[in-house]
Amino acid sequence: MPVQRLNHAVLYVRNVERSVAFYREALGFEVVMGMQGAAFLQAEGSNNDHDLGLFQIGDQAGPTTAGRTSVGLYHLAWEVDTLDELERIALKLSELDALVGASDHATTKALYAKDPDGLEFEVSWLVPAALITDDVLTARKGIQPLDLAAEKARYGGQTRGGVGISVS
Numbered sequence: 704m705p706v707q708r709l710n711h712a713v714l715y716v717r718n719v720e721r722s723v724a725f726y727r728e729a730l731g732f733e734v735v736m737g738m739q740g741a742a743f744l745q746a747e748g749s750n751n752d753h754d755l756g757l758f759q760i761g762d763q764a765g766p767t768t769a770g771r772t773s774v775g776l777y778h779l780a781w782e783v784d785t786l787d788e789l790e791r792i793a794l795k796l797s798e799l800d801a802l803v804g805a806s807d808h809a810t811t812k813a814l815y816a817k818d819p820d821g822l823e824f825e826v827s828w829l830v831p832a833a834l835i836t837d838d839v840l841t842a843r844k845g846i847q848p849l850d851l852a853a854e855k856a857r858y859g860g861q862t863r864g865g866v867g868i869s870v871s
Contacts (some may be wrong), residue, residue, distance in 0.1 A: 713756035787860035805849035809842035
């Protein structure tokens with residue numbers, strides 16, 4: 704049986720309470736279980752036991768060097784249902800000074816941000832398979848800056864995105 708999707712991610716962080724506060728405010732995650740130096744969070748609307756685990760390793764921990772001087776995870780990607788939700792999160796991430804990029808990957812509209820420990824994550828909306836036209840498929844060959852207003856005009860702010868991969 705092939706893997707269907709990522710169930711949860713676990714991150715090492717300097718300070719669990721600070722990271723919990725960030726993920727709550729930025730993405731609406733809620734703590735479903737906590738213990739000394741650890742917390743397990745669930746995304747709103749998720750039926751996973753937890754979507755994100757956080758383990759505290761202390762303030763002495765150095766920054767991640769993954770992708771610069773060592774191998775490691777680049778980022779996690781969380782999906783949202785609508786472009787309105789993507790826009791709301793973009794505003795919240797900007798408020799938190801966490802937004803580091805926004806890209807149009809043709810079939811995926813993506814925000815990139817960093818948490819308080821500098822760990823990068825993506826929040827994306829996927830074009831539903833039924834709305835993928837030949838011009839969208841042609842555009843997959845390059846990455847463009849994300850124009851949320853234009854995407855909302857094209858697809859609608861409340862159109863539910865695809866789940867997982869949106870190319871049939």
